[in-house]
Amino acid sequence: MNEEIVRYVSLVRKDGGEPVLGITFREMSVDPDLVASFVLAIVIFENQQLRTFIKEGYVVVIEEGNHVVGLLIIDKVEDDEPYRKALKGIIKDFEAKYELQLTLWRGDIRPFREFGIDILGVFPYRRFDWQLVPKLTKKSDATPDYRATIPWSVGETDKKIQDVVGYINGKRTIREIVKSSGYSEAELTAIFSMLARYKWITLSRRANKDSVLVKLTDTPMRLIGVYGDQLDDFVELCDGTRTLDQVCELVPFDIEVLMTIAKNLIDAGVLGYGEQSSEGGGSTE
Numbered sequence: 001m002n003e004e005i006v007r008y009v010s011l012v013r014k015d016g017g018e019p020v021l022g023i024t025f026r027e028m029s030v031d032p033d034l035v036a037s038f039v040l041a042i043v044i045f046e047n048q049q050l051r052t053f054i055k056e057g058y059v060v061v062i063e064e065g066n067h068v069v070g071l072l073i074i075d076k077v078e079d080d081e082p083y084r085k086a087l088k089g090i091i092k093d094f095e096a097k098y099e100l101q102l103t104l105w106r107g108d109i110r111p112f113r114e115f116g117i118d119i120l121g122v123f124p125y126r127r128f129d130w131q132l133v134p135k136l137t138k139k140s141d142a143t144p145d146y147r148a149t150i151p152w153s154v155g156e157t158d159k160k161i162q163d164v165v166g167y168i169n170g171k172r173t174i175r176e177i178v179k180s181s182g183y184s185e186a187e188l189t190a191i192f193s194m195l196a197r198y199k200w201i202t203l204s205r206r207a208n209k210d211s212v213l214v215k216l217t218d219t220p221m222r223l224i225g226v227y228g229d230q231l232d233d234f235v236e237l238c239d240g241t242r243t244l245d246q247v248c249e250l251v252p253f254d255i256e257v258l259m260t261i262a263k264n265l266i267d268a269g270v271l272g273y274g275e276q277s278s279e280g281g282g283s284t285e
Helices: 032-045 081-097 099-103 110-122 155-167 174-181 185-197 221-227 230-237 244-248 255-267
Strands: 006-013 019-024 052-055 058-064 068-075 132-136 201-205 212-215 239-243 271-273
Touching: 006 032, 006 081, 019 032, 019 110, 032 052, 032 058, 032 068, 058 081, 068 081, 081 099, 081 110, 110 155, 110 185, 132 174, 155 174, 155 185, 174 185, 185 201, 212 255, 221 230, 221 255, 230 239, 230 255, 239 244, 244 255, 255 271
Parallel strands: none
Antiparallel strands: 006 019, 006 068, 052 058, 058 068, 132 201, 212 239, 212 271
């Protein structure tokens, strides 16, 4: 299943047609809400058994539960069955979790927002290499869209997000946080997907002896003041042809010190990775 083709997921109450929860994953050439409204009018109000609908190159996968109709908008694909199966699972889990609220409907959809973590555990905004190291961004009043509010960070989901944020120190990899936190892989996939989407974190790779680095900018004087003039020699040797282990033989630092220096230089934007990673290369996401 290729999650990169997922555009939109929506859960709508069958009795009344109220949108209960909707997540937009990627931009579309048409308004997903208008597409959803059109399809729901056919399914709910005209009571037609519609399982698939195609609109302007997009496929709308439709599944009905006891209380809600689920819509999944994806790019055209030869076999939509894996996506349909995933949507069925989302509907089943949602109705099991909120059976009482759906049965005794009072019109308040706010409690359902915390189910966003469950949907994003199935269809994350994106997946990451778990060897990446997350680092918290700084909130800035000057740029309110930087580290924006996460709409799904309510109730139990908010507690989980804040708990995971507490593990982020710029040193632990995502995999190490998964092992320490006690949350499931699906929950951590969803949470890191949210943190990256709403710019709470940047992600970089941890330098090791096999890393190949390249110089991006000149070395700041403050770092030369810490490590000495040999730092410039090290930076110049990072030309994309040598591993850190090979560079270590040419400078007066042992490999452990060199990896620490490399991390500081990567964080400062002086060095970047020469080889391409599964995340598209570069030192940050």
